[in-house]
Structures are given as C-alpha cells and as structure tokens.
Amino acid sequence: NAGVTQTPKFQVLKTGQSMTLQCAQDMNHEYMSWYRQDPGMGLRLIHYSVGAGITDQGEVPNGYNVSRSTTEDFPLRLLSAAPSQTSVYFCASSYGQEDTEAFFGQGTRLTVV
Amino acid sequence: AQKVTQAQTEISVVEKEDVTLDCVYETRDTTYYLFWYKQPPSGELVFLIRRNSFDEQNEISGRYSWNFQKSTSSFNFTITASQVVDSAVYFCALSEAGNQFYFGTGTSLTVIP
Numbered sequence: 767n768a769g770v771t772q773t774p775k776f777q778v779l780k781t782g783q784s785m786t787l788q789c790a791q792d793m794n795h796e797y798m799s800w801y802r803q804d805p806g807m808g809l810r811l812i813h814y815s816v817g818a819g820i821t822d823q824g825e826v827p828n829g830y831n832v833s834r835s836t837t838e839d840f841p842l843r844l845l846s847a848a849p850s851q852t853s854v855y856f857c858a859s860s861y862g863q864e865d866t867e868a869f870f871g872q873g874t875r876l877t878v879v
Numbered sequence: 880a881q882k883v884t885q886a887q888t889e890i891s892v893v894e895k896e897d898v899t900l901d902c903v904y905e906t907r908d909t910t911y912y913l914f915w916y917k918q919p920p921s922g923e924l925v926f927l928i929r930r931n932s933f934d935e936q937n938e939i940s941g942r943y944s945w946n947f948q949k950s951t952s953s954f955n956f957t958i959t960a961s962q963v964v965d966s967a968v969y970f971c972a973l974s975e976a977g978n979q980f981y982f983g984t985g986t987s988l989t990v991i992p
Contacts, residue, residue, distance in 0.1 A: 799980070806888070808970060808984040824979070856924065858980070867914055868980055870924040 768792050772857050772871035779847040779878045787842040787874050789857030795869070796862035798840040802826065802853040803873075809856065815840055816862060847878045882906065883973050885983035892961050893991050900956040900986045902971030908932075913947065913954045914972040918985070924970070930954060961990045 773788045791798065799814035811824030815834040829851060831843040840859075844851060854875050858868040884903045892898045904913065915927040928938065930947050938945045942959045958965050971983045 801982075806984060808883075808885075809980075809982040811979060811981075814979060854922070867926045867929050869926070870916075873922050873924075 770857055770859050770869050770871040772855075772874050774874060775872060777874060777876050779844070779876065781847060781849060781878060783847050785844050785847065787844075787855055787857075787876075789840045789842065789871060790838050791840075791857075791859040791869070792838065793859060793869065794837060795859035796837070798834065798857065798859045799824070799868070800830070800832065800840070800842045801856045801858065802851075803856060804853050812842065812855075844876075849878045852876060852878045882981040883971050883983035885969075885971055885986050887986045888984070889987045889989070891989045891991060894963060895960050897957060897959050898961050898988065898990075900958075900969050900971075900988070902954045902956065902983060904952050904954065904971070904973045906952075906973060906975055908975045910975075912974040914974065914980070915945070915954075915956050916970045916972065916982075918968040918970065920967070927956075927969075958988075961988075963990050963992050966990045 770791045796817045800812040801809040803809050810826050812826055812830050813824055813832040815821045818834050818837050821832050821834055834840050854873050856873050857871040860866050860868045882905050911932045913930045917925045917927055928945055935947050944957045946955045966989050968985045968987045970985045973981045
C-alpha cells in the first residue's frame with residue numbers, strides 16, 4: 767500500500783549542481799503534480815501532468831523540468847540548483863477529476879548552498 | 880490573484896477550546912471543489928474533507944465540522960474541544976475544472992495543554 771513515494775527525503779546541493787527528485791505512484795492515477803512549500807507561501811504548483819506524455823507548467827516552473835514517460839513516474843529535474851530553490855517539495859497524484867483529492871508523498875527537503 | 884485566502888497565519892488556543900479556521904476562495908467556475916488538508920509537525924499532508932460547489936450542507940465528523948457558504952465564498956473549518964494532537968498547519972484548497980489544486984498559505988494552529 768505504497769501510495770505516492772518520493773525519494774530522496776533530504777538532499778543538500780551546491781549551487782549549480784543538477785539533480786532529479788523521484789516520484790512514483792502505484793494507484794494508476796492519471797494526474798500527477800509537483801509543488802514546493804515555502805514558509806508563508808503555502809504550496810505552489812511547479813509542473814503537472816494529466817497523463818503519460820503530457821506535461822504543463824504551473825505557477826512557478828522556472829528552473830525545473832519534468833517528463834512523464836509512464837503513468838507511474840513523474841520525476842522533477844533541477845537543471846542548475848540555486849539557493850532560491852531551497853524548499854520542501856511535494857509530489858501529488860489524483861484520479862484526474864476535479865472532485866477527487868490529491869494524495870501526497872512524504873516530501874523532499876532540499877537545501878541549496 | 881490569490882484564489883484561496885487563509886487570513887489567519889497563526890492561531891493559539893488552550894486545550895478544549897473551540898477554534899475556527901477561515902478560508903475564502905475565488906473562482907468563476909460554477910463547478911468546483913474545496914478541500915482541507917492537515918500538515919502535522921511530521922510534515923506529511925493529510926486529506927481531511929472534500930466538498931463540491933453544489934452541496935452546501937454542513938458536515939460534521941467527530942470534533943471536526945465544516946461550514947460551506949457560497950454566498951460569502953467561504954469554507955470554514957471548526958475544531959470543537961481542541962486537543963494537543965490538533966496542533967498542525969491546516970491548508971484549504973480549491974480545485975477547478977482544470978484539475979489543478981490551488982492552496983491557501985495555511986493556518987498554523989497551536990493547541991496549548
């Protein structure tokens with residue numbers, strides 16, 4: 767009963783490094799998304815996908831890339847990490863209808879130094 | 880424009896007091912969905928309730944109750960007889976036809992024993 771699995775849970779990067787945050791779900795959900803959570807700003811949508819092969823930008827997409835080659839996986843890539851990307855990142859999935867709740871992963875705490 | 884506003888940033892109450900968390904939303908859609916999530920100190924996001932725009936009935940679940948009023952675009956959350964375990968950040972969220980979730984900035988509730 768895994769639900770949404772994010773790895774890693776913690777990560778420290780140096781400015782300019784790249785990395786990929788992994789997200790996998792086993793609920794056969796069509797809709798997946800990435801959020802970042804910063805103090806006082808709630809959760810802000812970075813990128814989302816409504817199905818395999820389809821991705822789109824959210825509110826704060828700059829500096830991030832995504833792809834959706836399978837229904838299960840939705841990795842988030844930081845191309846060149848900056849201190850402004852220090853945040854907690856959440857991956858979410860849902861059935862893709864507006865009346866269903868989103869299921870969240872445990873979060874990844876990323877620090878860019 | 881902020882679609883979901885949680886004006887209360889932090890609230891502190893003494894155990895057993897009742898507390899209401901406010902949520903005001905903005906949308907032009909006639910069909911939409913509202914959610915509440917809880918984020919305890921451990922960091923995960925826990926789904927609490929979903930309400931659609933056609934159902935203005937109040938809902939009660941144990942010590943939790945929700946008041947949805949379309950006339951004021953509000954979806955408030957009341958905890959009765961608060962307990963220390965209720966201490967968390969609570970997020971209100973809106974989902975429209977595009978399947979995206981818009982989160983408020985959260986209300987941090989501290990219940991003092």
